[in-house]
Amino acid sequence: MSTTVISESSNNSLHPITAQLVGAASALGGSITIICPGGIGATDAAQISGVSKVISVEGGCFNTYDCIAWSESLSPLVKDDLILSSSSAMGRELISSIAATKGVPVVQDVTNLAEGLLVTRSIYSGKAIEEVRISSPCAISLRTNSFEAAGGGGSAEITTVNVSRDITVAVKQALTKAGERLDVSEADIIISGGRGMGEPSNFSHLYEVADALGAAVGASRAAVDTWDDIPHSMQVGQTGKTVTPNLYIAVGISGAIQHLAGMRSSKYILAINKDPEAPIFSVADYGIVATWEEALPVLKDQLSEILSS
Numbered sequence: 001m002s003t004t005v006i007s008e009s010s011n012n013s014l015h016p017i018t019a020q021l022v023g024a025a026s027a028l029g030g031s032i033t034i035i036c037p038g039g040i041g042a043t044d045a046a047q048i049s050g051v052s053k054v055i056s057v058e059g060g061c062f063n064t065y066d067c068i069a070w071s072e073s074l075s076p077l078v079k080d081d082l083i084l085s086s087s088s089a090m091g092r093e094l095i096s097s098i099a100a101t102k103g104v105p106v107v108q109d110v111t112n113l114a115e116g117l118l119v120t121r122s123i124y125s126g127k128a129i130e131e132v133r134i135s136s137p138c139a140i141s142l143r144t145n146s147f148e149a150a151g152g153g154g155s156a157e158i159t160t161v162n163v164s165r166d167i168t169v170a171v172k173q174a175l176t177k178a179g180e181r182l183d184v185s186e187a188d189i190i191i192s193g194g195r196g197m198g199e200p201s202n203f204s205h206l207y208e209v210a211d212a213l214g215a216a217v218g219a220s221r222a223a224v225d226t227w228d229d230i231p232h233s234m235q236v237g238q239t240g241k242t243v244t245p246n247l248y249i250a251v252g253i254s255g256a257i258q259h260l261a262g263m264r265s266s267k268y269i270l271a272i273n274k275d276p277e278a279p280i281f282s283v284a285d286y287g288i289v290a291t292w293e294e295a296l297p298v299l300k301d302q303l304s305e306i307l308s309s
């Protein structure tokens, strides 16, 4: 099985998900080609272990993201049976468009990929897990942090290709309320608050813990809908962002099915809730039955102690 990986970038460098995509492809065997849109991170991509070839695709249309221009430029370069991308909003859109151009099926948001193209993904808003065997050629987007990243030490050949298409859509300005804080979709640790935080100013306690841990702060939909100060960009869940951090800390969040849909595949889940019957405890690896007023100061002190030792 030969695989083409569409690399992901952020802040003008290669995103760590790219090494995870290579890790997933390596488990299937066969050659691996990475295509780097805009040439971003091509040198780093070539150093990922197991990569046979890197195609650095340079051209005017890669200055700003335009799905059609990108997929028309990249599709002719995709020669392999399996195409992999991340399941970020951009990754999902781009791989769908490439799959449509090549006339192959696409499976999104896969959390496991085994030999014989046996894929696992959540369906019905996270209420069920589906395992299905698919046949190649096909395109698959993979959920962040679900696959072991391939190591370094590679020395793949880099080929530069110049190609471009007319842009039909361009982002002129990004207006964001989230500021410079880490976005939940990028974070390895997330601490989220729900309606149980009582009022938006109490999120400052979450930010204190987040700063100690280098974590991002998220929120339930009840929190973002109730309080203007909590932006929708922080929402985790079915109609918010799907996250798979190594650690997800849910504070004052009941654990409605729509919230679980966005975070239940996190590696470890810690729940803090005063109600021992709260459904969040059914998915939590660790649970603290207490008010956040009691639990957060202890958690913060313990963390500071551990981190300073």
Ligand SMILES: Cc1cc2nc3c(=O)[nH]c(=O)nc-3n(C[C@H](O)[C@H](O)[C@H](O)COP(=O)(O)OP(=O)(O)OC[C@H]3O[C@@H](n4cnc5c(N)ncnc54)[C@H](O)[C@@H]3O)c2cc1C
Pocket (backbone or CB within 6 Å): 193, 194, 195, 196, 197, 219, 220, 221, 222, 223, 235, 236, 237, 238, 239, 240, 241, 251, 252, 253, 254, 255, 256, 257, 258, 259, 262, 272, 273, 274, 275, 278, 290, 291, 292, 293
């Ligand atoms: C179509 C649809 C899509 C939706 N999409 C999303 C989505 O993407 N994300 C999402 O989150 N929700 C979503 N929802 C809403 C979801 O159903 C819930 O209403 C919401 O998740 C509840 O948020 P919450 O847990 O913060 O609030 P609540 O359900 O009100 O829970 C508050 C929790 O805080 C606890 N608590 C109270 N005081 C304290 C304290 N001092 N210390 C500790 N614990 C305390 C309570 O015991 C309770 O468990 C969606 C709903 C629909 C219908």
